[in-house]
Amino acid sequence: xxxxxxxxxxxxxxxxxxxxxxxxxxxxxxxxxxxxxxxxxxxxxxxxxxxxxxxxxxxxxxxxxxxxxxxxxxxxxxxxxxxxxxxxxxxxxxxxxxxxxxxxxxxxxxxxxxxxxxxxxxxxxxxxxxxxxxxxxxxxxxxxxxxxxxxxxxxxxxxxxxxxxxxxxxxxxxxxxxxx
Amino acid sequence: xxxxxxxxxxxxxxxxxxxxxxxxxxxxxxxxxxxxxxxxxxxxxxxxxxxxxxxxxxxxxxxxxxxxxxxxxxxxxxxxxxxxxxxxxxxxxxxxxxxxxxxxxxxxxxxxxxxxxxxxxxxxxxxxxxxxxxxxxxxxxxxxxxxxxxxxxxxxxxxxxxxxxxxxxxxxxxxxxxxxxxxxxxxxxxxxxxxxxxxxxxxxxxxxxxxxxxxxxxxxxxxxxxxxxxxxxxxxxxxxxxxxxxxxxxxxxxxxxxxxxxxxxxxxxxxxxxxxxxxxxxxxxxxxxxxxxxxxxxxxxxxxxxxxxxxxxxxxxxxxxxxxxxxxxxxxxxxxxxxxxxxxxxxxxxxxxxxxxxxxxxxxxxxxxxxxxxxxxxxxxxxxxxxxxxxxxxxxxxxxxxxxxxxxxxxxxxxxxxxxxxxxxxxxxxxxxxxxxxxxxxxxxxxxxxxxxxxxxxxxxxxxxxxxxxxxxxxxxxxxxxxxxxxxxxxxxxxxxxxxxxxxxxxxxxxxxxxxxxxxxxxxxxxxxxxxxxxxxxxxxxxxxxxxxxxxxxxxxxxxxxxxxxxxxxxxxxxxxxxxxxxxxxxxxxxxxxxxxxxxxxxxxxxxxxxxxxxxxxxxxxxxxxxxxxxxxxxxxxxxxxxxxxxxxxxxxxxxxxxxxxxx
Numbered sequence: 134x135x136x137x138x139x140x141x142x143x144x145x146x147x148x149x150x151x152x153x154x155x156x157x158x159x160x161x162x163x164x165x166x167x168x169x170x171x172x173x174x175x176x177x178x179x180x181x182x183x184x185x186x187x188x189x190x191x192x193x194x195x196x197x198x199x200x201x202x203x204x205x206x207x208x209x210x211x212x213x214x215x216x217x218x219x220x221x222x223x224x225x226x227x228x229x230x231x232x233x234x235x236x237x238x239x240x241x242x243x244x245x246x247x248x249x250x251x252x253x254x255x256x257x258x259x260x261x262x263x264x265x266x267x268x269x270x271x272x273x274x275x276x277x278x279x280x281x282x283x284x285x286x287x288x289x290x291x292x293x294x295x296x297x298x299x300x301x302x303x304x305x306x307x308x309x310x311x312x313x
Numbered sequence: 314x315x316x317x318x319x320x321x322x323x324x325x326x327x328x329x330x331x332x333x334x335x336x337x338x339x340x341x342x343x344x345x346x347x348x349x350x351x352x353x354x355x356x357x358x359x360x361x362x363x364x365x366x367x368x369x370x371x372x373x374x375x376x377x378x379x380x381x382x383x384x385x386x387x388x389x390x391x392x393x394x395x396x397x398x399x400x401x402x403x404x405x406x407x408x409x410x411x412x413x414x415x416x417x418x419x420x421x422x423x424x425x426x427x428x429x430x431x432x433x434x435x436x437x438x439x440x441x442x443x444x445x446x447x448x449x450x451x452x453x454x455x456x457x458x459x460x461x462x463x464x465x466x467x468x469x470x471x472x473x474x475x476x477x478x479x480x481x482x483x484x485x486x487x488x489x490x491x492x493x494x495x496x497x498x499x500x501x502x503x504x505x506x507x508x509x510x511x512x513x514x515x516x517x518x519x520x521x522x523x524x525x526x527x528x529x530x531x532x533x534x535x536x537x538x539x540x541x542x543x544x545x546x547x548x549x550x551x552x553x554x555x556x557x558x559x560x561x562x563x564x565x566x567x568x569x570x571x572x573x574x575x576x577x578x579x580x581x582x583x584x585x586x587x588x589x590x591x592x593x594x595x596x597x598x599x600x601x602x603x604x605x606x607x608x609x610x611x612x613x614x615x616x617x618x619x620x621x622x623x624x625x626x627x628x629x630x631x632x633x634x635x636x637x638x639x640x641x642x643x644x645x646x647x648x649x650x651x652x653x654x655x656x657x658x659x660x661x662x663x664x665x666x667x668x669x670x671x672x673x674x675x676x677x678x679x680x681x682x683x684x685x686x687x688x689x690x691x692x693x694x695x696x697x698x699x700x701x702x703x704x705x706x707x708x709x710x711x712x713x714x715x716x717x718x719x720x721x722x723x724x725x726x727x728x729x730x731x732x733x734x735x736x737x738x739x740x741x742x743x744x745x746x747x748x749x750x751x752x753x754x755x756x757x758x759x760x761x762x763x764x765x766x767x768x769x770x771x772x773x774x775x776x777x778x779x780x781x782x783x784x785x786x787x788x789x790x791x792x793x794x795x796x797x798x799x800x801x802x803x804x805x806x807x808x809x810x811x812x813x814x815x816x817x818x819x820x821x822x823x824x825x826x827x828x829x830x831x832x833x834x835x836x837x838x839x840x841x842x843x844x845x846x847x848x849x850x851x852x853x854x855x856x857x858x859x860x861x862x863x864x865x866x867x868x869x870x871x872x873x874x875x876x877x878x879x880x881x882x883x884x885x886x887x888x889x890x891x892x893x894x895x896x897x898x899x900x901x902x903x904x905x906x907x908x909x910x911x912x913x914x915x916x917x918x919x920x921x922x923x924x925x926x927x928x929x930x931x932x933x934x935x936x937x938x939x940x941x942x943x944x945x946x947x948x949x950x951x952x953x954x955x956x957x958x959x960x961x962x963x964x965x966x967x968x969x970x971x972x973x974x975x976x977x
Binding site for chain 1: 412
């Protein structure tokens with residue numbers, strides 16, 4: 134049997150969940166033995182194989198049209214989709230902007246911050262992705278496995294990946310469950 | 314008894330028990346959020362849903378009474394699915410994002426409940442409606458975004474405290490926690506007891522002082538007693554790295570059942586007075602730091618010639634917030650050692666002198682227990698404002714008012730409880746004797762007396778009415794209320810308990826006539842002063858602190874804030890020693906200042922106002938260089954070759970208080 138193919142990407146998050154993945158230290162070698170790690174944002178290949186992968190992992194919520202595109206592409210190309218971390222699972226910290234309008238959030242970020250001078254303006258290049266309300270991944274595409282945590286503990290990520298690599302569905306209970 | 318089956322387990326419980334409590338007794342866990350053992354069941358959160366055979370829909374076990382042959386299932390797929398659905402609805406209602414909440418990671422009952430159901434996410438998103446955070450209160454912050462509408466806080470405020478500040482406006486998803494009629498909490502009728510904080514299952518009600526300072530799993534818990542007043546409430550002091558993080562009411566405590574007031578919960582946490590860290594000795598007119606040996610040698614040298622001198626010797630007074638052991642050692646050192654004529658407490662018997670005197674005259678204890686408030690149907694306050702001090706006793710009264718317990722106020726000043734009172738007798742001068750006799754006469758005149766009274770009802774009532782400026786009808790209507798009660802309680806203050814015994818005798822007469830003082834029952838309560846007020850009285854440390862021609866004064870101030878009267882009376886004493894924890898005007902005037910421990914840094918015994926002996930525990934270690942009062946007494950005694958006694962404190966404390974025999 135060939136090794137299961139895994140691809141990951143990040144959306145509206147802080148990259149912390151991928152950092153937590155690296156926190157599993159030498160066990161990452163074991164993961165590399167168990168799976169065929171294809172595309173990730175921290176390796177050369179950025180997009181999952183067009184021919185498809187077995188497991189897709191997405192970190193971060195969906196907060197603009199680019200994220201939507203990435204999420205849909207991953208969903209189309211993977212068999213099992215994992216929402217990694219609180220942003221992908223609930224919307225997380227970026228979702229706090231949903232308590233304001235997008236205009237308010239952009240104005241605060243690009244015009245009103247203490248470090249912005251009088252030339253501060255909201256970027257409006259037509260090539261930029263269009264901001265949307267921040268959504269959990271499962272609001273945009275169907276998600277098979279939710280791994281909450283901000284970030285999920287390296288042990289939890291190791292457990293999830295090694296279970297998936299061995300063809301099992303990981304069950305997160307007890308100490309594995311963390312939303313903080 | 315009712316027999317039922319829960320998860321296949323046969324159980325017998327008394328009629329009226331809820332299914333939830335029956336399951337608890339059988340050690341079957343049903344998750345809950347709005348339920349709290351000390352509060353009236355509400356059935357609001359629906360997390361405790363169970364399946365009952367023969368009933369079509371799932372039932373909330375917290376409000377469902379047991380019935381015979383009931384068969385309950387708490388763990389079926391249908392129940393579990395309902396629980397997850399209930400939690401999903403709660404999570405999606407407001408901002409329940411865990412990563413930025415101070416109770417996340419163990420202290421949140423909502424999070425714990427979802428973990429227990431193995432929820433990795435919830436499928437519904439919130440409607441992103443933000444609510445303003447109410448940070449107007451000095452101790453408490455309300456974050457409505459975290460509120461799950463369980464109303465525990467509302468029930469604590471009403472059921473436990475009787476304050477009725479918190480309530481809900483609007484309905485359904487628009488339900489909103491409000492203080493009074495929608496004012497900021499800091500401007501409301503809130504008394505700052507913090508009970509809402511203690512029962513809140515989520516991070517909606519936040520303690521300004523201890524948020525983020527330590528979760529339940531990170532703190533050490535120390536059950537002890539509050540020394541804020543003489544009620545003696547059980548508290549749970551939580552510490553981390555030798556620092557107090559927060560204080561909570563101890564639900565297991567017999568006296569208060571978990572209820573405490575701001576004096577217990579917040580005041581000690583916000584004490585910003587300056588601690589004294591080293592002994593100070595006056596040299597060339599200035600107080601300068603000294604070693605313990607130097608300071609005590611100065612004290613010993615100055616006081617040595619005064620040993621055995623009476624009115625020419627050293628006048629000594631001690632705080633009543635100190636333990637029985639400390640009070641007793643103090644008395645041994647100064648009364649038996651120095652043989653001086655003024656050895657007393659800083660309270661000077663103001664809250665206890667008349668009570669002690671009358672008890673000795675009667676040859677028996679006539680005061681009742683605080684628990685009398687749990688069953689009373691009429692409370693009469695005589696010179697006592699239940700909102701000002703001994704607040705927990707006040708809560709016990711206030712929470713009974715909706716259950717038709719009557720409140721009668723006898724006072725000479727405005728009393729904040731007047732609006733809630735059934736009757737108010739307020740004379741324009743200090744006419745307590747007349748008011749109390751007038752009430753007795755009115756009861757006798759109405760023929761409602763439960764015991765004989767030797768007075769001429771008509772003439773006493775007439776003269777009382779005339780002297781106090783109150784109508785005879787006012788006496789008669791108050792008399793009807795008190796006499797109509799089955800178990801009245803009289804709670805009396807300083808002017809009755811500490812002044813001349815005449816008013817107290819009039820009160821005892823009234824209590825007898827109303828059935829509040831019989832062989833089996835006493836409804837007479839005097840809350841007294843500080844934590845060990847009664848102990849000081851038992852040790853006869855209850856005389857006036859009359860410093861008159863004494864060559865030196867020795868004040869064991871402890872944590873007390875000195876009064877202007879005290880500072881002035883000691884301003885001309887040739888040699889003043891102050892043992893204190895905090896800097897004050899008195900320590901600034903002293904010749905020698907000796908820094909001592911505070912309540913949390915030592916252990917010792919305290920006698921509640923109704924005679925229950927309790928031990929206060931040491932919860933943190935004092936800073937280096939700060940000594941206990943006892944060790945100072947011992948050191949000084951040794952330098953002066955005066956004998957102290959450590960063991961006798963209990964016998965003398967309990968003398969004449971038969972109520973204590975049962976505990977020993």
